Amino acid sequence: MLAVFRKTCTKARAALAGVSMMALAACDPSLVTNALPGGGAAGQSVDPGEAVPVALLLPTSDSNGGPVARSMENAVRLAVADLAGKASIDLRVYDTEGSAAVAGQKAQAAVDAGAKIIIGPLFAEAANAAGRAVADDDVVVLALSNNASIAGGNVFVMSTTFENTANRLMSYAARQGKSSAVILHQKNLGGEVGRNAFTAAASRNGMSIVDTVSYDFNPAAATAAGTRANAAMQSTGADTLLITAEAAGSLGLVAGTLDASAGQSIGLTNWDNSQVLSLPSLQGGWFATPDRGRLNTFESRYSARYGSPAHPLSPAAYDAMAAVGTLLAGGRRDALTTRALTRSNGFEGAAGIFRLRSGGTVERGLAVARVANGSMVVIDPAPRSFGGS
Known part of the structure; x- marks a missing residue:
C-alpha cells in the first residue's frame, strides 16, 4: 500500500525488494485523478471462440521493480496454464522499464496490435498513464497497484487497498x-x-x-x-x-x-x-x-513450477488473469467489459475470493x-x- 517512509520514487521502488505491500503507492501525492473521468461501461467485445490477445505490462528491465515483475509474469503464466481447455489466451508481454511515459506508449502499442485488455502496470504512475493512453480505445486496464486514487473508469487496481x-x-x-x-x-x-x-x-x-x-x-x-x-x-x-x-x-x-x-x-x-x-x-x-490455506496452495504450486518462492505481490497478477479467463470461459462476448468484470459473486483467487467494484477497486475476502x-x-x-x- 502507501509507503510509510517519505521517499523519492526510486527509493519507493527499491522497497519492493523488501516485499512491503505499501510500496506500490504513487510517489507523487498529486496523483489523484481517475484514469477515465465519469462512469459507465468500458471494455472490448471479443470472440471467445478465438484466442484473445491479452497484454501484460511490467517493469521487467527496471533494476528495482524487475524481480517482482518476473514473479508476476510467472504468476500470470501459471494462471494461463490453469485455463487450458477453458479459455484461449494470447499473452503478450511488454516492458514498461519502470517509466510512466513508457508505460503509456507500450499500452497504446499493445492495443494497436490488437490487445483486448491490459494487465498491469505495477507502479501507480505507470498504471495511471496506461489507463489514460487507452481510455479512448475503450480498453480496460487491470493495474497491479493498490493505489485507489488511480481507480475508476477503465482502470481497476488489483492489489489490496x-x-x-x-x-x-x-x-x-x-x-x-x-x-x-x-x-x-x-x-x-x-x-x-x-x-x-x-x-x-x-x-x-x-x-x-x-x-x-x-x-x-x-x-x-x-x-x-x-x-x-x-x-x-x-x-x-x-x-x-x-x-x-x-x-x-x-x-x-x-x-x-x-x-x-x-x-x-x-x-x-x-x-x-x-x-x-x-x-x-x-x-x-x-x-x-489473506486466506492462508489458499495462499499456501498457490505458493506451493508456484514453487513447484518455477523452482523459487513466489513474490508476495504476485497473487494479484494471477488473480487478474484468472478473472479474465473465468469470464472468457463462460463464452461471453462482453467478458472483458467493466459490466462483466464487476459481477457480484466475484472470483476465486490465489489468496481467496475477490471481486471488482464499480469504482475500480478490489474487495478481497480477508481473515x-x-x-x-x-x-x-x-x-x-x-x-x-x-x-x-
Whole structure:
C-alpha cells in the first residue's frame, strides 16, 4: 500500500525488494485523478471462440521493480496454464522499464496490435498513464497497484487497498462490541491515507474516532507517539487503538512505548512478521490477512513450477488473469467489459475470493488474525463467498 517512509520514487521502488505491500503507492501525492473521468461501461467485445490477445505490462528491465515483475509474469503464466481447455489466451508481454511515459506508449502499442485488455502496470504512475493512453480505445486496464486514487473508469487496481483492509477490521471490531478508537499514524501520505481509511470504515460500522495522534518519522518522535497514544486512550476512554505503521517502517518504534493493557490494538498493515509478532505491546492485537490455506496452495504450486518462492505481490497478477479467463470461459462476448468484470459473486483467487467494484477497486475476502504469544492465530476466517451475491 502507501509507503510509510517519505521517499523519492526510486527509493519507493527499491522497497519492493523488501516485499512491503505499501510500496506500490504513487510517489507523487498529486496523483489523484481517475484514469477515465465519469462512469459507465468500458471494455472490448471479443470472440471467445478465438484466442484473445491479452497484454501484460511490467517493469521487467527496471533494476528495482524487475524481480517482482518476473514473479508476476510467472504468476500470470501459471494462471494461463490453469485455463487450458477453458479459455484461449494470447499473452503478450511488454516492458514498461519502470517509466510512466513508457508505460503509456507500450499500452497504446499493445492495443494497436490488437490487445483486448491490459494487465498491469505495477507502479501507480505507470498504471495511471496506461489507463489514460487507452481510455479512448475503450480498453480496460487491470493495474497491479493498490493505489485507489488511480481507480475508476477503465482502470481497476488489483492489489489490496487500505479501504478494503480497514473495512474488514472495523466490521469485526464492531461485532466484538468495540465502539470508540484513537488513530495513531505517521505524518506522511501513507499515514494520512491510512487514517482516512480507518475513519471512513469506523463511521460505516458505527464506531467513533475520538482522537488522533500523528508523528514525524524519526526515532524520538515515533517513540514519543506511543506514549502520547497511551495518554489519548486513557483521557478519552477509547477501547481501541488503530495503528497505520508497517513492520518495515515505524511500527517497532511506536510499539516500544505502547501500553498493551490500554485497549485493543488493531493494525492496518500485515503483522505476520516474526519481529512484529514478538513485540510485547502488540500481543493480543488484531490485523487482516489473506486466506492462508489458499495462499499456501498457490505458493506451493508456484514453487513447484518455477523452482523459487513466489513474490508476495504476485497473487494479484494471477488473480487478474484468472478473472479474465473465468469470464472468457463462460463464452461471453462482453467478458472483458467493466459490466462483466464487476459481477457480484466475484472470483476465486490465489489468496481467496475477490471481486471488482464499480469504482475500480478490489474487495478481497480477508481473515482477521490475532497476535498470540509470538504467533499468528486466525480468529475470524476469510469468507468463502460474498454475502448477498
